[in-house]
Amino acid sequence: MCIILTTDCAQSAKEIMHTPPHAALDHVPVVDIAPFLHGTPAQRQAVAGEVDRINREIGFLVVTGHGLDLALLDRWFEVSREFFAAPAEVKQAVLAAPGTHHGYHAMAASGLAAKEGETAPPDLREYFMVGHLDGERLATTPSAARFHRANRWPSQPAGFAAVAPAYYRAMEALGATLMRLFAMALGLPEHWFDDKIDRHFSVLSTIHYPAQKVEPLPGQLRAGAHTDYGSLTILAPSDAPGGLQVRSLTGEWMDVPYLRDGFVINIGDMMQRWTNDRWRSNFHRVVNPPPGSPLRPRQSIAYFLHPNDDAQIACIPTCVGRDGPLFEPIQAGDYMWEKEHAIAAAQPVAA
Ligand SMILES: O=C(O)CCC(=O)C(=O)O
Numbered sequence: 001m002c003i004i005l006t007t008d009c010a011q012s013a014k015e016i017m018h019t020p021p022h023a024a025l026d027h028v029p030v031v032d033i034a035p036f037l038h039g040t041p042a043q044r045q046a047v048a049g050e051v052d053r054i055n056r057e058i059g060f061l062v063v064t065g066h067g068l069d070l071a072l073l074d075r076w077f078e079v080s081r082e083f084f085a086a087p088a089e090v091k092q093a094v095l096a097a098p099g100t101h102h103g104y105h106a107m108a109a110s111g112l113a114a115k116e117g118e119t120a121p122p123d124l125r126e127y128f129m130v131g132h133l134d135g136e137r138l139a140t141t142p143s144a145a146r147f148h149r150a151n152r153w154p155s156q157p158a159g160f161a162a163v164a165p166a167y168y169r170a171m172e173a174l175g176a177t178l179m180r181l182f183a184m185a186l187g188l189p190e191h192w193f194d195d196k197i198d199r200h201f202s203v204l205s206t207i208h209y210p211a212q213k214v215e216p217l218p219g220q221l222r223a224g225a226h227t228d229y230g231s232l233t234i235l236a237p238s239d240a241p242g243g244l245q246v247r248s249l250t251g252e253w254m255d256v257p258y259l260r261d262g263f264v265i266n267i268g269d270m271m272q273r274w275t276n277d278r279w280r281s282n283f284h285r286v287v288n289p290p291p292g293s294p295l296r297p298r299q300s301i302a303y304f305l306h307p308n309d310d311a312q313i314a315c316i317p318t319c320v321g322r323d324g325p326l327f328e329p330i331q332a333g334d335y336m337w338e339k340e341h342a343i344a345a346a347q348p349v350a351a
């Protein structure tokens with residue numbers, strides 16, 4: 001593929017690649033993206049430069065100024081809470097078929113740390129996943145049909161089937177915006193990713209971590225340490241004890257700050273590979289509430305942005321560096337399929 005860059009742009013991308021490492025971040029930074037959305041070219045570039053620096057170091061940031069309607073987020077939290085509180089048969093009726101995302105995933109039935117080869121007990125959470133809203137139409141080839149299918153909606157609560165798609169659409173829009181910011185951060189034309197995500201197989205997961213009335217098993221967490229495996233994740237956390245932590249460069253766990261209007265954005269393994277290891281897909285986990293804290297559940301909502309099934313994940317031209325591409329090109333869907341099957345094979349037995 002031929003990428004046309006202006007001399008300035010190519011030069012600055014090259015300089016970024018060879019900038020010596022500076023003081024490591026010891027916190028997850030907050031970035032206001034309003035100047036990227038509404039600012040001058042220089043203001044937009046300043047946000048992009050900051051995002052590049054953060055993604056190279058820790059691959060996690062909290063984004064504000066995104067313009068998303070928080071009332072929609074609150075409503076999605078609310079209908080999700082009602083769904084998780086619904087009778088068991090309501091949840092069982094929409095149980096995800098084995099090996100698929102779409103639908104309900106039962107409490108402590110899987111563990112994220114298993115993906116990293118750990119033998120930790122299953123995670124103390126249950127979740128419901130929504131796939132592309134036009135999944136049936138996009139399942140045009142056997143390859144695409146691995147990820148695309150019809151969504152299923154629970155019979156309760158009544159608002160679920162309307163709120164979930166509305167939130168999914170808001171995430172599609174924010175995801176596309178962030179990919180444009182990422183393109184600029186990588187010294188690419190702003191719309192470089194657009195045609196690689198226009199038939200995406202992103203999944204939205206609404207997650208419930210119940211109040212812990214019984215002590216967890218040794219080594220058992222709300223979500224075990226893992227990296228995400230897509231291109232980027234947009235997470236809406238909630239403010240409750242026992243939250244999200246990210247690993248620092250020196251190996252310590254850092255709490256991710258909670259902001260009412262902040263989305264936590266992180267790089268996944270596929271984006272690390274796409275950027276030829278320029279950006280970091282970092283370890284994170286959700287810890288248990290500290291002993292003695294009030295008994296409270298936690299909710300979060302994660303949108304995992306995956307490109308089109310047939311997008312080629314080959315070293316991005318501005319990321320080649322001195323040593324050339326580190327990885328073979330791979331089709332996005334194949335990459336994900338291999339990852340997910342490795343996880344399925346490594347799952348602990350449900351408690
Ligand atoms: O619930 C959270 O805060 C994070 C969840 C997470 O990392 C994941 O589902 O991949």
Ligand SMILES: [Fe+2]
Nearest residue numbers: 226227228284
């Ligand atoms: Fe994660």
